[in-house]
Amino acid sequence: MKIRVLLCLGALLMVPTFASAALTCPGTLLSKPFSGAQGDTCTNGSNSITSMCSGGVDSPGNDDAYQINGDGSAVSLTVTPTGTAWDVAVQVMTGACGTGTCLSGTGSSDVNGAGGAETVSFTATAATTYWVIVYSGQLSANCGTYTISGQLPVSLQKFSVD
């Protein structure tokens, strides 16, 4: 008897793929299996979001938006800026991209200063769309390049007993 379980796993392998267009809302869908992503808010981003979370979080610089379709599994993403000059920050939200409801706690990260990576983690409810906003930390209208690594929701695609 052979049991086969095929999972769609978010891999940590980095296969850089620069976005070819501005990643304004509704942004680019992070597809699975996730092999990482790379972006550049200077080139591809725009300051489409000036503030989020009912004005509580400012985004004075360019921002990129990514879409994740939840399936009930855990999501963990780390955004690492290139170099040490740029202070990247990450905010996850539901509802409307850019103006929706911001996830609290680990759904938001601006812990480190310039050059520091930021990690967000949350459980992505099934049939719910999430927006991951990569932006410049408050008081910084700068922009920069970055990589996204981590794990997207794990989906059971096939189960069989042979």
Next chain:
Amino acid sequence: MKSLKTLMLAVASLAGLGIAGSAFAQCADTNLSAWSSTFTNNSSALHVVATGLEATPSACKLSATFGANVATGQTNAAAIVIDTTPGATAGGEPRYRARFYFNVDSLTGTPLDGSVQSTMMNVVGNAASSGFNQILRVFHRSNSSHQHVIRLAAACGANSPTADGLCRTDIVNVPAGNHYLEFDIQTGATGSVTYWLDSNATSTAGTLIPSNSGTTMNMSAWGGVVSMSMGISNASPNYRLNFGTATQYFDAFDSRRQTAIGP
């Protein structure tokens, strides 16, 4: 009148922070569910604690703090409660009156100077213009005399004397203790913002925020009010450095379309 009903329900539920506490003597964080949502990140926190800030205190008030690690990062730290019920009206509420109580006594001493600022309230419009979407921001800040200063910054478009789309006014030397602030926002091309600090808006005339054309503010680019957030957010580096673990208190938020609120 659908949205009016929604707004009134929101007011009732928000007032419930105090009502629930006085009825059950329980200032539990479960009361935060009265809000449309709350937002905290990293080490910031919101709690419902005793005792209220009104002259005849209710049982509970809202506490907000950033937390221990805020000085080294967390430039976007925030601890806010959010009311999105005004957004039920298409385009946002064209007129928005609100009142809340606050106590910032934990912000004191020599480090409290003109470089210390945090946002106590954001009133957000339906659209962004001039690089921001807040129709009105209420800041706590200070000056070289280490006084409490409440700054109001309103969207006013071409009526801004500083060409950044903002009209500002400062209420200086606010003494320690509990205070209540009320404001009346009338949006549109000939908008205005009237405010009262520790003054009964039901019986006294307020003060208008000045603009480069008297008190007229062209708010048409921002539309109506769609949401409000209250707590601590968008703080300056020296606020995070010196007052990251300080607690600010808020209470008795009320919002309406037309009627003055008072204490």
